[in-house]
Amino acid sequence: MRCNLLSLAAASALVPHALAWGTVGHATVAYIATGLIKNETAAYCKKVLGDQSANVLASIASWADSYRYEAGGGFSTPFHWIDAIDNPPYSCDVDYDRDCTDAGCIVSAIMNYTTIQRVNIAAGTIEPDSLKFLVHFLGDIHQPLHDENYGAGGNNITVYVDGSKWNLHAAWDTAFITKITGGTNITTAKAFSTRLLASIQSPTGVYATASKKWFRSSLKDPKAAAMKWATETNNYVCTAVLPQGPLAIEGKELNGTYYQVAVPVVEEQMAKAGVRLAAWLDLLVTGSTPFLGCPSKRAVRAVPLVV
Known part of the structure; x- marks a missing residue:
């Protein structure tokens, strides 16, 4: 979540017990992925993370x-x-050369930690941090304001949701998800993920057809994959986040039409993140994924890390 410590504290004060995107949003994405990954992938994750639970x-x-x-x-x-x-x-x-700084960005991070995981798998090394980063960053890259510079990714734009003051980034990270789900904890995330999973897996689900086209990427080029996801997500900044520019929402209540447009974007982006995380992990661990429909060679080359 792209907030500084001050904005995190402010958000917590505004919404008691709210733990932001990290609790509900990221956990929801992770639960969706858990419901989709192969048994072999799940076993690998449990071994590396030292946790045999469904969570x-x-x-x-x-x-x-x-x-x-x-x-x-x-x-x-x-x-x-x-x-x-x-x-x-x-x-x-989104332009990688223009927008990814020397200190790195989410695209370079996905590239790096994918490479590290491939090396770990080939060597049989147990190293949890790179896996933890991938689980998190594949969630972050699907939130539109994680792929946008304007107003520090929306952190500098003040808005209101149900009368409570938020910055725009936190509204998308937290307030909307809390409003959609009615909760702020991991139990809420489990229930939310169950609904979104049904929308993916059920033959009559909202995403039953679309989800089959959400993953067309390869481990051979993680930069291209991450850029595709970032670019696609960034497009929502123009169509759903700032469709009439910042002045149209600065200091305003984000209800009515704005919220009605935001809800399906939030839900679909979280569903996409879960599908893509599952497919990415399956490719890393097993070399294939049902969402790609064909195997992926897992030969590990010496790839220099980048920032």
Whole structure:
């Protein structure tokens, strides 16, 4: 979640017990992935993370948000987003060379930790942090304001949701999800993920057809995969987040039409994140995924890490 400590504290004060995207959003994405991954992938994750429970991915899904504030974890702060320097609502686009800084970004982080995981799997090494980062960053990259520079990813735009004051980023991270689900804890995330999973897996589900096209990526080019996800998600900044520009929502209550447009975007992006996380982990561990429909060679090359 792209907030500083002050904004996190402010959000917590505004919504008692709210633990932001990390609790409900990230856990929901992780639960969806858990419901879709192969048994072999699930066994691998349980072994690496030292957790044999059904909550194995959900329990670490927001780890990266707290790690960035720990001693030695500050280097990972820029990895939670990519600052698209575009011009919403007139133009939305992500450019890696322009938008990914020397300190890194979410695209370079997905590239790096995918490479690290491939090396770990090939060597039989047990190293949990790279897996934890991937679980988190594949969630973050599907939130539109994690792929946007304007207003510090919406952190500098004040809005209201049901009378409570938020910044726009936190509204999308937290307030909307809380309003949709009616809760703020991991139990809420489990119930939310069950509904979204049914929308993916049921023959009559909302995403039954679309979800089959959500993953067309390869481990051979994690940069291309991450850029595709970031670009697709960034497009929502123009169509749903800032459709009439920031002045139209600054200091305003985000209800009515705005909220009605936001809800299906939030739900679909979380469903996409869960599908893509499951497929990415399946490719890493088993070399194939039902969502791709064909095997992926798992030969590990010496790939230099990038920022």
